[in-house]
Amino acid sequence: MTPDNPTSEKHYLRLRHNVQHRLSLVPILGWLLGALLAVILEQLAGDYLVDALDMDKMPSLLGILAIAKDIKYFLWQGWDQLVIIGKMFAGGAFSGVVSVPDPFQTPRVLLYVFLVYFLPIALFGTLTIRPANWMADKLSKLPSAVSVIGYLILLYLVMHIWADMSAYRGMALRFTLIAVMLTLSLNVINGYMGEFSCSHPGFMALGAYGASVVTVVLFANDKLFGAALLPKFLAPAFFPLALVVGGAVASFGALLIAVPSFRTRGDYLAIISLAFLFIVKSLIENLEIVGGPRGLKGQPDLASLPVVFTWAVLCIWTINNFVRSTLGKALNAVRDDEVAANAMTVNTRRTKMTAFLFGAFWAGVAGGLFAHVLRYVNPATFGLQKLAEVLAMVYFGGLNSVYGSIVGAVSISLLSEALRPFELFKWVIIPLLLILVMIYRPTGLIAFREFDVRSVLKPKQNPESEV
Amino acid sequence: MALLEVHHMSHDFGGLRAVNNYSLNIEPGEIHGLIGPNGAGKTTIFNLITGIYRPTEGDIRLDNASIVGLQPYQIAARGLGRTFQNLQLWRHMTVLEHVMMARYSKLTYGLVGAFFGTPKRKREESESREKAQVLMELFGVDRFANQIVLNLPYGAQRRVEMARAMAMEPKILFLDEPTAGMNPEELIQMMEIIRRAHRKFGVGIFLIEHRMRFVMELCQEIQTLVFGEVIAEGTPEEIQNNPKVIEAYLGSEMVE
Numbered sequence: 001m002t003p004d005n006p007t008s009e010k011h012y013l014r015l016r017h018n019v020q021h022r023l024s025l026v027p028i029l030g031w032l033l034g035a036l037l038a039v040i041l042e043q044l045a046g047d048y049l050v051d052a053l054d055m056d057k058m059p060s061l062l063g064i065l066a067i068a069k070d071i072k073y074f075l076w077q078g079w080d081q082l083v084i085i086g087k088m089f090a091g092g093a094f095s096g097v098v099s100v101p102d103p104f105q106t107p108r109v110l111l112y113v114f115l116v117y118f119l120p121i122a123l124f125g126t127l128t129i130r131p132a133n134w135m136a137d138k139l140s141k142l143p144s145a146v147s148v149i150g151y152l153i154l155l156y157l158v159m160h161i162w163a164d165m166s167a168y169r170g171m172a173l174r175f176t177l178i179a180v181m182l183t184l185s186l187n188v189i190n191g192y193m194g195e196f197s198c199s200h201p202g203f204m205a206l207g208a209y210g211a212s213v214v215t216v217v218l219f220a221n222d223k224l225f226g227a228a229l230l231p232k233f234l235a236p237a238f239f240p241l242a243l244v245v246g247g248a249v250a251s252f253g254a255l256l257i258a259v260p261s262f263r264t265r266g267d268y269l270a271i272i273s274l275a276f277l278f279i280v281k282s283l284i285e286n287l288e289i290v291g292g293p294r295g296l297k298g299q300p301d302l303a304s305l306p307v308v309f310t311w312a313v314l315c316i317w318t319i320n321n322f323v324r325s326t327l328g329k330a331l332n333a334v335r336d337d338e339v340a341a342n343a344m345t346v347n348t349r350r351t352k353m354t355a356f357l358f359g360a361f362w363a364g365v366a367g368g369l370f371a372h373v374l375r376y377v378n379p380a381t382f383g384l385q386k387l388a389e390v391l392a393m394v395y396f397g398g399l400n401s402v403y404g405s406i407v408g409a410v411s412i413s414l415l416s417e418a419l420r421p422f423e424l425f426k427w428v429i430i431p432l433l434l435i436l437v438m439i440y441r442p443t444g445l446i447a448f449r450e451f452d453v454r455s456v457l458k459p460k461q462n463p464e465s466e467v
Numbered sequence: 468m469a470l471l472e473v474h475h476m477s478h479d480f481g482g483l484r485a486v487n488n489y490s491l492n493i494e495p496g497e498i499h500g501l502i503g504p505n506g507a508g509k510t511t512i513f514n515l516i517t518g519i520y521r522p523t524e525g526d527i528r529l530d531n532a533s534i535v536g537l538q539p540y541q542i543a544a545r546g547l548g549r550t551f552q553n554l555q556l557w558r559h560m561t562v563l564e565h566v567m568m569a570r571y572s573k574l575t576y577g578l579v580g581a582f583f584g585t586p587k588r589k590r591e592e593s594e595s596r597e598k599a600q601v602l603m604e605l606f607g608v609d610r611f612a613n614q615i616v617l618n619l620p621y622g623a624q625r626r627v628e629m630a631r632a633m634a635m636e637p638k639i640l641f642l643d644e645p646t647a648g649m650n651p652e653e654l655i656q657m658m659e660i661i662r663r664a665h666r667k668f669g670v671g672i673f674l675i676e677h678r679m680r681f682v683m684e685l686c687q688e689i690q691t692l693v694f695g696e697v698i699a700e701g702t703p704e705e706i707q708n709n710p711k712v713i714e715a716y717l718g719s720e721m722v723e
C-alpha cells in the first residue's frame with residue numbers, strides 16, 4: 001500500500017476484507033438458521049413494522065412488486081410530467097417538481113426488507129460462526145441421508161413460515177419450485193445433452209392434462225367426466241399416481257419426437273419438437289372431452305406447499321444423481337464428440353433417448369403440479385410464451401449445471417413477477433433477455449458446475465480453530 | 468484362427484475405391500503395423516473395422532464371429548479400443564471422466580442406480596475410479612486427473628486418449644498415428660509407454676504410423692498400403708528391404 005494513502009481508506013479496506021472473510025466462514029446451516037429467525041421475526045413483528053412504516057401491506061416478494069409499481073408509475077407518468085415541465089419552461093414559469101405517486105412505497109419497502117431479512121440474517125450468520133460450524137461438522141458426520149433430510153426440513157420450515165403470511169406468497173413459491181423442476185429437466189436435454197428442444201411446454205401440458213384427468217375423474221363431480229368415483233379422503237394417496245401418469249404421458253410424447261429425431265445426427269430435434277408443441281396445443285384445443293380451448297377445471301386441492309416441495313426435491317435429487325453418474329455423463333460425451341463416445345462403448349442412441357424421456361417425465365410431473373396449484377388448466381398456457389420463459393431460465397442460469405437451473409428458475413420467476421405490472425411488456429423483456437444472454441454469455445451464469453450436496457453443506461471452518 | 472481376421476475387405480466412397488481387397492490377421496498380443504503414404508486409406512481401414520463405416524465387400528471376424536454391421540459401441544465392447552488421428556476428446560470433461568467413461572459397457576447398475584444412487588452404483592463407480600487411477604498413472608496423466616482435458620498439453624492429450632481406450636479393457640488397441648506432432652523426446656517416451664501397456668495388459672496393438680523407426684522397432688508384422696491396396700507385408704526387415712516399399716516412399720521418410 002502506498003504511504004500517502006489516507007488511513008481512513010486503509011481502515012475501510014481492512015473492514016471490507018474482514019467482512020468478506022467473516023461472511024465466507026458462515027456455513028449453509030448458519031444462513032438457514034438466520035433465515036428461519038428472520039421469517040419468525042416477520043411473523044411476530046411484521047404487521048407492527050408495516051404500521052410503523054405506514055405501508056399499505058407486507059411486501060410480498062421482497063418488495064419487488066411494490067418497487068416495480070413505483071417504477072411503472074414513473075415511466076408511465078414521467079412522460080406526462082415532462083410534457084408539463086416543458087410547457088412550464090416554455091412559459092418561463094418553472095415552479096413545480098415531478099409529483100410523487102401518493103403512497104410512494106419504494107424506500108419504505110427497502111427499509112422493511114433490510115430490517116426484516118437482511119439485518120437478522122447477516123447478524124445471525126456472522127455472530128454464530130463458531131456454533132454453526134460446530135453443528136455443521138456434527139451433522140456432516142451423520143449418514144448423509146440423515147443430515148440432508150435435516151437440512152431439507154429446516155429449509156422447508158423457512159419456506160413454510162414465509163409462505164404462510166400471504167396466499168400470494170404461497171402461490172408464487174409453489175410456481176417457483178415448479179419452474180425449478182421445468183428448468184432442470186430442460187437443462188438435461190438442452191444443456192447436458194446439448195440438443196435444442198422446444199417441446200417442454202408441450203410435455204408440461206401433457207403432464208398437466210394427464211394428471212388432471214386422473215384426479216378429476218376419480219375425485220371430482222365434473223360436468224365432463226361425471227360423479228366422483230372414489231371418496232375424497234383418498235385423493236392425497238392417489239395424487240402421486242396421478243402425477244406419475246402425467247409424467248408417463250409426457251414421456252410417451254417424448255418418444256414420438258425422439259424416434260425420428262435421434263435416428264441420425266442433425267438439427268432435426270429443434271424443428272420436430274417445435275412442431276410437437278403446436279400439435280399438442282391444437283390437439284387439446286380440439287379435444288372437447290377435456291374442455292377444449294376453455295380448459296379443464298375442478299382439480300382437487302392437492303398441490304400444497306409440502307407436496308410441491310417434496311416433488312421438487314425428488315426431481316433435483318434424481319436428476320443430480322443421474323448427471324453425476326457415468327451413465328449420465330455419457331450425455332456430455334455424446335454432446336462433445338458422438339463418434340468418440342460411440343467408439344468408447346457408449347450406446348449413444350439409448351443415452352439420448354433415455355435422457356430425453358427422463359427430462360420429459362419431469363416436465364410432465366411439473367405440469368401436473370402446476371395444474372393442481374392453479375386448479376385449472378387451459379391449452380393457451382402452454383405456448384410460445386411459456387417456451388421463452390423456460391428457455392430463458394435455462395440459458396440465463398447456466399447450461400449443464402443444477403445450480404444454474406435453480407438460480408435461473410428463481411431469478412427469472414422473480415423477474416417475471418416484477419414485470420407483472422408492465423403487462424404486455426413482460427413478453428418483450430423476457431425474450432429480449434433470452435437473446436441478450438445467448439449473445440453475451442451463451443452458456444449462462446453458472447454453467448458446467450457440479451452440484452455436490454456434501455460439499456455445499458460442509459462446515460466452512462475447522463471447529464477447533466479460533467475465529 | 469486369429470483373434471481378429473479381415474477377409475477381402477473393400478470400401479468405396481462414392482466412386483472412389485478407398486480400400487481394395489484388404490486382408491488382415493492379428494493374433495492375441497501381437498503388435499501389427501500399417502504404413503503408407505497420405506491418403507492411402509489407413510484411417511479408413513480403422514473406421515471400417517471399428518464399425519464407423521460398413522465395408523462394401525468382405526468380412527471382419529473377431530473371436531471367430533462376424534462383426535460387420537454392428538454398431539461401433541458394440542464392436543468396442545467386444546474388445547476393439549481405439550484412438551483417433553486428430554484427437555477426439557470431450558472438451559468439457561475432465562481426464563478422470565474420460566477414462567471412466569470408457570468403462571460404460573462394464574457398468575451394470577442401470578437406470579435405477581443412475582437415478583437413485585444405489586449401493587451397487589457406488590461400488591461400481593468406485594471400482595471404475597480405481598481402475599482409471601491405475602491407467603492414468605501408467606500413461607502419466609494422473610496429475611491432471613481433475614482438469615478439463617482441453618487445458619492439457621498436446622502430448623498429454625494423446626496419452627489421455629490412450630488411457631481412455633485402455634479403460635475399456637480391449638483385446639486389441641488401434642492407435643492412429645500416436646506420435647503425430649511429437650518431438651523426438653516425446654516419441655521415445657511414447658514408445659516406452661506403448662511397450663509398457665503391451666507388457667502389462669498383453670493387449671494386441673494395431674498401429675498406424677508414419678515414423679519408420681518407431682514402427683520398425685515396435686512391430687512384429689507390418690503392412691504397407693498404397694492407394695488402398697497392400698503392396699507388401701512381412702517383418703520389419705522384409706518391409707525395409709522391399710523395393711516396392713522403397714519406391715512408394717521414394718526413400719524420403721525412410722531416412723528418418
Ligand SMILES: Nc1ncnc2c1ncn2[C@@H]1O[C@H](COP(=O)(O)OP(=O)(O)OP(=O)(O)O)[C@@H](O)[C@H]1O
Nearest residue numbers: 480483485503504505506507508509510511512552
Ligand atoms: N468420409 C469420406 N468420404 C469420402 N472420402 C473419404 C472419406 N474418408 C476418407 N476419404 C478418402 O479416402 C482416402 C483415404 O483416406 P484415409 O483418411 O483413410 O487416408 P490415410 O491413409 O489415413 O491418410 P493420412 O496418412 O493422411 O491420415 C482419401 O483419398 C480420402 O480423401
Ligand SMILES: [Mg+2]
Nearest residue numbers: 509510511552
Ligand atoms: Mg489417417
